[in-house]
Amino acid sequence: MKTVTFTAPVNIAVVKYWGKRDDKLILPLNSSLSATLDQDVMCAKTTVACSKEFKESSLWLNGKREDINSTRIQNVIKTIKKLALEKNPSNEIISWNVEIRSCNNFPTAAGLASSAAGFACLVSALANLYEIEGDLSEIARQGSGSACRSVLGGWVAWDKGTNSKDSIARQIADENHWPDMRVLIIVVNAGHKSTTSTGGMARSVETSRLLELRAKEIVPDMMRKMEKAILQKNFDEFAELTMRDSNQLHAICLDTYPxxxxxxxxxxxxxxxxxxxxxxxxxxKVAYTFDAGPNACLYLLEENAQLVTSLLCKSFQIGAEVFRGNEIPKLNENIDSLLMEKINNYWRKFDANDIQHCIYTKVGKGPSPTEDHIKSIK
Amino acid sequence: MKTVTFTAPVNIAVVKYWGKRDDKLILPLNSSLSATLDQDVMCAKTTVACSKEFKESSLWLNGKREDINSTRIQNVIKTIKKLALEKNPSNEIISWNVEIRSCNNFPTAAGLASSAAGFACLVSALANLYEIEGDLSEIARQGSGSACRSVLGGWVAWDKGTNSKDSIARQIADENHWPDMRVLIIVVNAGHKSTTSTGGMARSVETSRLLELRAKEIVPDMMRKMEKAILQKNFDEFAELTMRDSNQLHAICLDTYPxxxxxxxxxxxxxxxxxxxxxxxxxxKVAYTFDAGPNACLYLLEENAQLVTSLLCKSFQIGAEVFRGNEIPKLNENIDSLLMEKINNYWRKFDANDIQHCIYTKVGKGPSPTEDHIKSIK
Incomplete structure (x- = not known):
């Protein structure tokens, strides 16, 4: 029996992936770009064991048995086993059944894209198990498109590429590049399941003319600008680009029919x-971005975190108890009255019932073996 | 002293006008298409009087004095007076001051585009006063873009044209063409002033790349298809096109920055x-369309009006008392339970507080002199 355990991060896109040009290989209509988030706060953890003794292969997600024969899981396992056989045809463990156990340290029901972290983690663990080296993003991508970007840390582009080999992740800057960048995820009480992103994308590709135009005419320029803003640590520009791109994604969703x-x-x-x-x-001072659900993800610099969190708490009449994460900013009661008045003038009132919780985190590194795992190797 | 009184209709676009290519002349980025609504239910009514005795010109809207020197009102008055002088330079009444009194028989606060009816009415009354004939849509357009389409009855296209002379209204079919078409306007309780359509359009033109693409690549084809669906009275097609175009307008608004x-x-x-x-x-069975506010406008055939209104009433827990208009369908309690279950499964509940009232109406004719006015001529 051989066992490996990895953790892998969530990522939040600032240039959104929306729409596949190839459903089977999961090749995207356009390039995208994200920050990988700190695994101390949010991560998937996957243990893969293989043994000659296992009668069958099995998959467990958050303690519940799931179908290991789903297309996407099989895509990943088969591709990795094929690479492993090419590298070392006499490696007998490749023929053994596997037991995969994966869990998230954050609620999956929260509508936070857990499949990116999950597939990045699975691919990293399997690659380690079978001793495969080199780019793993191509394989992770075939599990879940956005998992492509979760195999690297820091700021990561997923270039649309021309085929499966070059539609892969590329690190623009590592997790130490912009050390004062913070991420605040506001988990909104929605009480409903959204259209899945896979289902939504497919419908957009089929029905939205604007999506076609976005992918062709708008995203290439957006990618260049976003990469530049990140490399230059130009927050003002980064924030505007992030908000515009998020709004455009939701514009495409509205242009989708139904x-x-x-x-x-x-x-x-x-x-x-x-x-x-x-x-x-x-x-x-702060930028929002929204994925396939009502939760907001805010990018902001640490120096403005107190301002933003204090204002949000006052706006929703919530306190520090809703925050999770590390080094959570202290709330400050001194909010400019003009600004507070503007917010109070909004047409509807919101309160604590509208928010589930907030997660305060930062940019982090890519998948890594757990300490237990490292210990067991030593 | 000479007095004329006209009424003019509201129109509801099914291919939306959004964005000007010329702010002064109000030339649109794209062609649009609407139905003119029955004046029995909703109209603007304008009396224009001119007299040698009037010391100054004045404007009264719904009983309140307003600035007659606003650019758009002056654009209309000056253009009409110029035409009148060209036709009959010795017509002395052209030099007299005017008193304009206009009111709507529906609440302006309801967020229903009243400026289209108002300007169509003003232009019609002034043209009658000064005995001008021929196309009036070019002049109405310079008061308010969508007023261009309210100068004709039935189904009306506003062709974007190449200049001011040919950016005018064209009747596709008159008010008798599709006699069973009905319109149900649901006035939603919003409690807030939206961004004005003028302000919103200007911001979209400045910031939304998708708007440019919509106007150029999408609307020309949409206009052809919509015109065909109306001429063929193909409700299924008409409904899909109407909903898609409305969704696209709101997609553009979301793509606008902010x-x-x-x-x-x-x-x-x-x-x-x-x-x-x-x-x-x-x-x-029914199509929605939304303008620059939260109110829904539904297009439906009379045979489905009972189904739709009954279901809406049940969904919002409202009764027949919220309806205004003529020949309001009787509510029917026999709603299919599967359909009702689907609606009850929505993530949020709504009730009577979310609705102000509903207006049930149909397609109608263009501006006309009032009976009082006709009597006074006889």
Whole structure:
């Protein structure tokens, strides 16, 4: 029996992936870009064991047995076993059955893309098990598109490429490049399952003319600008690009037929709060981005974290108890009254019931073996 | 002293006008298409008087004095007076001061585009006063873009044209062409002023790349298809095109920076109810369209009016008392339980507080002199 355990991170895109040009290989319509988040706060953890004694292969997610024969899981396992056989045809463990146990240290029900972390973790663990080296993003991509970006740390581009071999992840800058960047995820109480991103994307590709135009005419330029803003650590520019790209994703969803609405009134209120802060300060202090659900993900610099979290808490009438994460900023009661008045003027009131919790985190590194795992190797 | 009184209709676009290519002349980025609504239910009524005795010109809207020197009002008055002088330079009444009194028989606060009816009415009354004939849509357009389409009855296209002379209204079919077409306007309780359509459009033109692509690549084909669907009275096709075009307008608003959200959770629930009805019946029974606010405007055939209104009433827990208009359908308690279950499964509940009232109406004719006015001529 051989066992390996890895953890892998979540990533939050600032240039969104939406739409496949090849459903089987999961080749995207456009390039995308994300930050990989700190695994101390959010990660998937996967243990893969293989043994001659296992009568069958099995998959367990968060303690519950799932179908290991699902197409995407099999895509990943088969591709890795094939590479392993090419490298070492006499490696007998490749023929053994596997037991995969994966869990997340954050609620999957929260609508936070857990499949990216999960597939990046599975691929990393399997590659380690079978001693495969080199790029893993091509394989992770075939499990879940955005998992492609979770195999690296820091700021990661997924270049659309021309085929499967070059539609892979590329690190733009590592996790230490922009050390004061922080990420605040606001998990919104929605009480409903959204359209899945896979289902939504397929419908957009089929019905939205604007998606085609976005992928062709808009994203290439957006990628160049975003990469530059990140490399130059230009927050003002980075924030505007991030918000514009998120809005465009949701515009495409609305242009889809029948339309898809991932954001709700609470999401839009958070948008309003963010624009109010930025307008008030005449420069971008914080940026929102929304994925396939109503949760907001805010990018902000540490120096503005107290301002932003304090204002959000006051806006939703919540306290520090809703925050999870490390080095959570202290709440400050001294909020400018003009800014607070602008927010109070919003057409609807929101309160603690509209928010589930907030996660405060930062940019982090890519998948890694756990300490237990490292110990067991030594 | 000479006095004329006209009434003019509201119109609801099914291919939306969004964005000007010339702000002064109000030339649109794209062609648009609407139905003119029955004046029995909703209209603007304008009396224009001119007299040698009037010391100054004045404007009264719904009984309140307003600035007659606003650019758009002056654009209209000056253009008409110029035409009148060209026709009959010795017509002394042209030099007299005017008193304009206009009112709507529906609440302006309801967020229903009243400026289209108002300017179509003003232009019609002034043209009659000064005995001008021929196309009036070019002049109305310079008061308010969508007023261009309110100068004609039935189904009206506003061709974008190449200059001011040919950016005018064209009747596709008159008000008798599709006699069983009905319109149900659901006035949603929003409690907030939206971004004005003028302000919103300007921001979209400046910041949304998708708007440029919509105007150039998508609307020309949409206009052809919509015109054909109307001429063929193909409701299924008409409904899909109408909903797609409305969704695209709001997609553009979201792609605008900062983003504009006219629809709220109530609007999206109405969208959901409409798609639920259509899915359930495997054909389009009703279409929604939304303008620069959260109110829904539904197009439907009379034979389906009972089904749709009954379901809406049950969904919002409202009764027949919220309806205004003529020949309001009787509510029917026998709603298919599967359909009702689907609607009850929506993630949020809505009730009577979310709705202000509903207006049931149909397609109608263009501006006309009032009976009082006709009597006074006889």
């Amino acid at each position: 339309p898809i609405s991932y954001m709700n009134d609470t999401s839009r209120f958070i948008q309003y709060v963010v624009h109010s802060i930025n307008d008030f300060h005449q420069t971008n | 983003p504009i959200s006219y629809m709220n959770d109530t609007s999206r629930f109405i969208q959901y109810v409409v798609h639920s009805i259509n899915d359930f019946h495997q054909t389009n």
